[in-house]
Amino acid sequence: MIETLDDLAVDGTTIGVRVDINSPIDDGTLADDARLRAHVDTLSELLERGGRVAVLAHQGRPGGDDFVCLEPHADRLSELLDQPVEYVDSTFTSAARTAVEELTNGDCVVLENTRFYSEEYMEFEPERAARTHLVEGLEPVLDAYVNDAFAAAHRSQPSLVGLPTVLPGYAGRVMESELDILGSIEATPEPRVYVLGGAKVSDSIDVAWSVLEKGLADHVLTAGVVGNVFLIADGVDLGDASSDFIYDQGYWDEIDRAADLLDAYGDRIALPRDVAVARDGSRHELGVNALPPGDGESAMDIGESTLDYYRRILTDAETVILNGPAGVFEDDRFQNGTKQLYGAATETTTSIVGGGDTASALRKLGVTGFSHVSTGGGAALRMLTAESLPAVTALENAPQQPATHD
Ligand SMILES: Nc1ncnc2c1ncn2[C@@H]1O[C@H](COP(=O)(O)OP(=O)(O)OP(=O)(O)O)[C@@H](O)[C@H]1O
Numbered sequence: 001m002i003e004t005l006d007d008l009a010v011d012g013t014t015i016g017v018r019v020d021i022n023s024p025i026d027d028g029t030l031a032d033d034a035r036l037r038a039h040v041d042t043l044s045e046l047l048e049r050g051g052r053v054a055v056l057a058h059q060g061r062p063g064g065d066d067f068v069c070l071e072p073h074a075d076r077l078s079e080l081l082d083q084p085v086e087y088v089d090s091t092f093t094s095a096a097r098t099a100v101e102e103l104t105n106g107d108c109v110v111l112e113n114t115r116f117y118s119e120e121y122m123e124f125e126p127e128r129a130a131r132t133h134l135v136e137g138l139e140p141v142l143d144a145y146v147n148d149a150f151a152a153a154h155r156s157q158p159s160l161v162g163l164p165t166v167l168p169g170y171a172g173r174v175m176e177s178e179l180d181i182l183g184s185i186e187a188t189p190e191p192r193v194y195v196l197g198g199a200k201v202s203d204s205i206d207v208a209w210s211v212l213e214k215g216l217a218d219h220v221l222t223a224g225v226v227g228n229v230f231l232i233a234d235g236v237d238l239g240d241a242s243s244d245f246i247y248d249q250g251y252w253d254e255i256d257r258a259a260d261l262l263d264a265y266g267d268r269i270a271l272p273r274d275v276a277v278a279r280d281g282s283r284h285e286l287g288v289n290a291l292p293p294g295d296g297e298s299a300m301d302i303g304e305s306t307l308d309y310y311r312r313i314l315t316d317a318e319t320v321i322l323n324g325p326a327g328v329f330e331d332d333r334f335q336n337g338t339k340q341l342y343g344a345a346t347e348t349t350t351s352i353v354g355g356g357d358t359a360s361a362l363r364k365l366g367v368t369g370f371s372h373v374s375t376g377g378g379a380a381l382r383m384l385t386a387e388s389l390p391a392v393t394a395l396e397n398a399p400q401q402p403a404t405h406d
Pocket residue numbers: 197198199200223224225228299300301323324325326327328329330354355356357358359376377378
């Protein structure tokens with residue numbers, strides 16, 4: 001049983017709030033603030049109820065261009081919350097602890113990107129995570145911990161599983177609503193269709209296995225890199241460029257798993273019937289019978305024939321669950337598959353979308369009208385396999401009585 005903000009005595013309490021504001025970054029600035037907006041309800045509720053809020057979050061992965069400090073996030077949160085939000089350029093040093101100790105009721109500080117510390121990019125059992133520098137540094141200055149970072153709940157990292165081992169833990173409003181919706185997929189109306197696109201091939205194959213095996217999915221439609229892997233598994237020659245991409249991304253071994261899945265459940269798995277490539281600078285669609293494409297041409301989107309086929313399946317569906325764009329939506333020439341496929345999904349009674357990139361693609365393409373757009377990508381996928389999420393388990397096991405610091 002997870003406690004929520006309804007169970008937390010907030011007034012005068014110093015609360016570490018783990019959010020997921022991991023966002024696209026362009027030239028060091030925030031390119032999209034959707035994930036920050038998602039947490040406004042939780043943060044403003046805690047602040048209005050007299051909490052002293054220390055925000056913890058990661059941004060990017062070590063080595064990536066988006067591995068940046070959280071100052072732009074703090075500035076944007078200040079605008080969204082309509083109050084000053086302090087930023088401290090460290091996470092658990094004495095400067096960070098002093099900033100937390102100096103908070104008064106209704107104050108908010110954003111601590112530095114948790115992943116600037118190597119331990120936060122490692123996975124630990126909760127008990128071990130509780131003995132990391134981050135947790136040992138922050139625990140003395142916090143009374144309680146709130147986890148609103150559903151999108152990171154599949155990671156077993158110190159700020160996600162260590163803090164709720166030593167502090168009373170509560171789910172924030174985003175976490176609460178995501179668990180409510182994604183935790184009761186079985187209750188959604190049937191027929192139920194899963195659309196698996198994007199680039200998380202291994203996770204998507206796990207989901208497909210799980211939902212087909214459990215009888216949760218009447219159909220699985222594949223698109224994006226996932227669709228390309230299934231096409232290769234089905235014996236289609238996608239050409240060197242797509243194959244090299246799949247190999248370079250480390251997905252080559254997934255082709256055998258996709259082939260096994262096709263053997264077991266091929267009648268319920270739909271594969272693209274055509275793909276779009278860039279030819280002479282423009283979009284050009286090729287039926288699978290016309291493949292391989294020309295030299296250097298890569299399958300970047302699904303084409304009209306696939307869309308017709310998938311629309312027919314969706315017409316009979318009552319619930320559709322989608323993750324991952326159908327193509328390289330960042331390029332105007334390859335947005336059509338995502339726009340049309342996701343647009344068709346909004347016509348079903350219940351439509352649930354997961355994925356940070358997917359949500360940003362849908363905003364960019366102006367596709368609205370879903371029953372639920374999850375903040376999580378990998379976390380939503382993991383949840384759909386009915387596997388437990390480490391950060392959720394840690395909240396379930398957290399101690400519950402906060403002791404208020406002066
Ligand atoms: N055919 C394709 N070839 C190469 N890349 C593709 C193709 N189709 C989709 N993509 C890429 O997949 C990426 C998004 O996939 P991903 O699985 O990460 O989505 P998500 O689950 O919404 O994201 P997140 O991990 O942020 O939650 C995009 O960057 C897009 O360009």
